[in-house]
Amino acid sequence: GAVVSxxxxxxxxxxxxxxxxxxxxxxxxxxxxxxxxxxxxQSLMLMATSNEGSKATYEQGVEKDKFLINxxxxxxxxxxxxxxxxxDSSFYICSAxxxxxxxxxxxxxxxxxxx
Amino acid sequence: KQEVxxxxxxxxxxxxxxxxxxxxxxxxxxxxxxxxxxxPGKGLTSLLLIQSSxxxxxxxxxxxxxxxxxxxSTLYIAASQPGDSATYLCAxxxxxxxxxxxxxxxxxxxxxx
Numbered sequence: 001g002a003v004v005s006x007x008x009x010x011x012x013x014x015x016x017x018x019x020x021x022x023x024x025x026x027x028x029x030x031x032x033x034x035x036x037x038x039x040x041x042q043s044l045m046l047m048a049t050s051n052e053g054s055k056a057t058y059e060q061g062v063e064k065d066k067f068l069i070n071x072x073x074x075x076x077x078x079x080x081x082x083x084x085x086x087x088d089s090s091f092y093i094c095s096a097x098x099x100x101x102x103x104x105x106x107x108x109x110x111x112x113x114x115x
Numbered sequence: 116k117q118e119v120x121x122x123x124x125x126x127x128x129x130x131x132x133x134x135x136x137x138x139x140x141x142x143x144x145x146x147x148x149x150x151x152x153x154x155p156g157k158g159l160t161s162l163l164l165i166q167s168s169x170x171x172x173x174x175x176x177x178x179x180x181x182x183x184x185x186x187x188s189t190l191y192i193a194a195s196q197p198g199d200s201a202t203y204l205c206a207x208x209x210x211x212x213x214x215x216x217x218x219x220x221x222x223x224x225x226x227x228x
Contacts, residue, residue: 034158043149043161044206044216093216095159104153106218108209 002028004096006107013084014115021079021110023094029074030096034104035067038091047092050077084114117142117209121219128195129227136190136222138205143183145208150179150190153202153221162203163190195226 003026013019023033032051038044048069050056056069066088068080077096081088093109118141128134140148146167151159163172163179165188171180178191188205202221209217 036159041147041164041166043164044151044159045161046158049158104159106206106216109216 002026002096002098002105004030004094004105004107006092006094006110008110009108010111010113012113012115015085016083019081019084019112021081021092021094021112023077023079023096023107025075025096025098025105028096028098028105030077030098031074032097033071033077034095034097035069035077035079036093036095038093044093047079081112084112086114088112089114117145117207117217119205119207119217119219121203121205121222123222124220125223125225127225127227130195130197132195132226133191133193134195134224136192136203136205136224138188138190138219140186140188140207140217142207142210143186144211145183147208148179148181148188149206149216150177150188151204151206153204159204192224195224197226197228200224200226 005024007022035047036044046059047062048056048058050069050071052071052074058064071077095104095106097104120139122137149164150162165172165181176193181188202223204221206216206218
């Protein structure tokens, strides 16, 4: 079946630095990818929808200049957390939607800890 | 390795019926379980989050239960409406102490007017 990978699986960084998280669809082309985050004991929340070759659509309350999303190819989307702060510490997960179906396949997630 | 299974894969019911969606997981050392709704072409919408210390959660016409000992969760939808038509996903932590999620493949619900 379709596989989505994320890298890294976890990352620890210092406050003020930028962190890039990659989401790859390994065996299918993903025209649409979604980015989510989950704070401890809270539900998974959609951050943005990313379509290949166009600008991402951000959900209300998500700062597009802080969370940069690039979907330059049909198999790769990246989320860059710029000038990360401790409050950005969270679990980030991506999903990818196959071109011919509306099924989403989820990556395993990335745990970000900002010190 | 956590495995999450959802049954049935698809379900079609007439409007007004009550229905139950099932989710089972193999690793019961979880700290929570989540139910989501997915509409075609859109991101997930979080429906209910059940902590491991809870047995059920309710939101409107939705009720989710969690039985860790048997590795099962159910999502009960009362008085179904055509607007409930969507794919429903459950997700559990990938293992004891894991923050990664394992998703079921979902149940595609169609509510017929």
